[in-house]
Amino acid sequence: MTNTTDKHINPDKIIPTMHPVFAQRTSYRAASPHQHLWEILDHVFDPELPGLTIWDLGVLQDIQVTQSQDDFGQLKPRQLKLELITVVITLTYSGCPAVDAMTQDIIQALNNAGFEQVKVKVSLAPAWNTDMISPAGKQQLLALNIAPPNEDDHPDCPVCGSSNTEVISQFGSTSCKSMHRCQHCAEVFDYFKSL
Amino acid sequence: MINSFSIEQQSPLFRFVLGLADDSVVLSHRLSEWCSNAPYLEEDIALSNVALDYIGRARMLYQYAAEIEGKEHTEDDLAYWRNEREFTNLLIHELPKGDFAFTMMRQFFLDVFYHFYLEKLVDSKDETVAAIAAKAIKETRYHLKRSEPWIRQLSEGTEESRARILRAVDELKDFVGELFEMPPWEAELLAEGISVDRSSLQKPWDDYVQKFLAVSDVDFGDSQLQIRGGRNGIHTEHLGHMLCEMQYLQRCYPTMQW
Numbered sequence: 001m002t003n004t005t006d007k008h009i010n011p012d013k014i015i016p017t018m019h020p021v022f023a024q025r026t027s028y029r030a031a032s033p034h035q036h037l038w039e040i041l042d043h044v045f046d047p048e049l050p051g052l053t054i055w056d057l058g059v060l061q062d063i064q065v066t067q068s069q070d071d072f073g074q075l076k077p078r079q080l081k082l083e084l085i086t087v088v089i090t091l092t093y094s095g096c097p098a099v100d101a102m103t104q105d106i107i108q109a110l111n112n113a114g115f116e117q118v119k120v121k122v123s124l125a126p127a128w129n130t131d132m133i134s135p136a137g138k139q140q141l142l143a144l145n146i147a148p149p150n151e152d153d154h155p156d157c158p159v160c161g162s163s164n165t166e167v168i169s170q171f172g173s174t175s176c177k178s179m180h181r182c183q184h185c186a187e188v189f190d191y192f193k194s195l
Numbered sequence: 196m197i198n199s200f201s202i203e204q205q206s207p208l209f210r211f212v213l214g215l216a217d218d219s220v221v222l223s224h225r226l227s228e229w230c231s232n233a234p235y236l237e238e239d240i241a242l243s244n245v246a247l248d249y250i251g252r253a254r255m256l257y258q259y260a261a262e263i264e265g266k267e268h269t270e271d272d273l274a275y276w277r278n279e280r281e282f283t284n285l286l287i288h289e290l291p292k293g294d295f296a297f298t299m300m301r302q303f304f305l306d307v308f309y310h311f312y313l314e315k316l317v318d319s320k321d322e323t324v325a326a327i328a329a330k331a332i333k334e335t336r337y338h339l340k341r342s343e344p345w346i347r348q349l350s351e352g353t354e355e356s357r358a359r360i361l362r363a364v365d366e367l368k369d370f371v372g373e374l375f376e377m378p379p380w381e382a383e384l385l386a387e388g389i390s391v392d393r394s395s396l397q398k399p400w401d402d403y404v405q406k407f408l409a410v411s412d413v414d415f416g417d418s419q420l421q422i423r424g425g426r427n428g429i430h431t432e433h434l435g436h437m438l439c440e441m442q443y444l445q446r447c448y449p450t451m452q453w
Contacts, residue, residue: 091251091330093247093248093251093334094248094251094252094254094255094327094330094331094334095246095247095248095249095250095251095252095254096247096251097247124255124323124326124327124329124330125322125325125326125329127326127329127330127333128330129333168237169237169238169240169241170241170337170340170341171237171240171241171244171245171341172240173240174244175244175247175248179237193337195333
């Protein structure tokens with residue numbers, strides 16, 4: 001006897017679509033006068049998720065630039081290096097240790113590009129959620145064999161696409177993931193929990 | 196480092212935030228004691244992750260407390276350089292981890308409590324407190340989703356697991372009442388819309404827990420207050436031992452960092 005529910009691929013769940021929350025982030029970024037800085041930070045990745053940038057993850061929230069002053073209190077607007085760059089990020093899970101690595105990588109990336117005064121501010125609000133993840137970020141999760149977040153918290157197998165999966169553990173290698181097993185192809189995989 | 200610290204002279208907001216931070220850090224430490232000791236690997240990872248959520252919560256609260264205090268103390272100073280009598284956590288958080296049934300029963304009790312508490316705290320007029328609550332409530336909802344099936348499974352499992360669950364309820368019930376007590380400084384902040392009226396949560400908590408446990412024929416009775424003192428620095432004998440371990444490195448090698 002064949003089990004028809006065994007392989008049931010729902011393409012809507014596999015192909016990520018843009019969430020309004022992400023669309024809002026995109027238009028905020030597009031309106032920023034500091035496009036070159038956003039682009040530099042497109043090369044900063046989550047230390048635990050190779051290839052997923054802090055922008056795609058939704059951690060990078062804002063970039064502010066203020067002119068710093070010289071010893072006499074005079075503005076020196078023409079000298080780029082005297083600009084103070086404040087990068088605002090938000091925490092994924094409150095205890096996530098990756099935030100320290102990300103902070104260092106942000107400072108390093110901007111220093112390498114010639115910006116010496118960089119400050120990273122961790123903002124508590126708005127509270128991060130998985131809707132902030134970009135479509136590209138969700139694709140990258142799939143490429144890493146991590147099922148991207150979905151609303152009913154029942155992931156499809158990132159390898160074969162079957163929805164016939166079960167939970168093994170509610171926590172995986174990091175706070176943001178849980179462990180699942182595909183009952184169709186027997187693959188054990190991580191799921192990026194919907195938050 | 197903190198050389199002298201007098202809790203009575205601090206502002207109500209500081210004491211309020213510090214109390215919440217102490218609750219979190221102490222529970223986090225107790226949960227972290229399961230690391231490499233849990234019944235199996237996945238559970239080991241899960242408990243450590245719950246501990247991590249609480250340490251994250253504690254860090255945000257300690258950072259804010261340090262900011263309120265305005266004496267250039269850091270989050271680490273507050274966590275590692277205060278003595279037992281200067282810790283203001285509620286007693287239920289500090290009880291030794293016990294067996295797995297005890298740990299999960301305490302977690303279930305606290306998950307239900309924080310579920311109700313944080314849902315109110317997100318409306319705090321203090322923006323930082325509200326923002327921390329908004330992050331924490333999501334984590335707590337998830338913790339509850341995990342502790343409930345465990346309580347169900349252990350209550351209805353073997354004779355042994357059920358006996359341990361009943362013992363855990365018995366050992367914990369006297370410590371639950373303190374969760375619903377309002378210290379004077381929290382009552383003062385309640386008028387300003389900053390804190391939450393703990394006493395109003397007792398009924399919903401009792402109803403929820405009794406209803407849940409009744410399905411597995413576990414009797415809770417009620418959460419009549421028996422043992423109190425945590426918010427005033429009066430602790431069980433267990434906290435001092437726990438702090439010895441938790442604070443050891445900083446006390447031996449002051450200002451040491453990773």
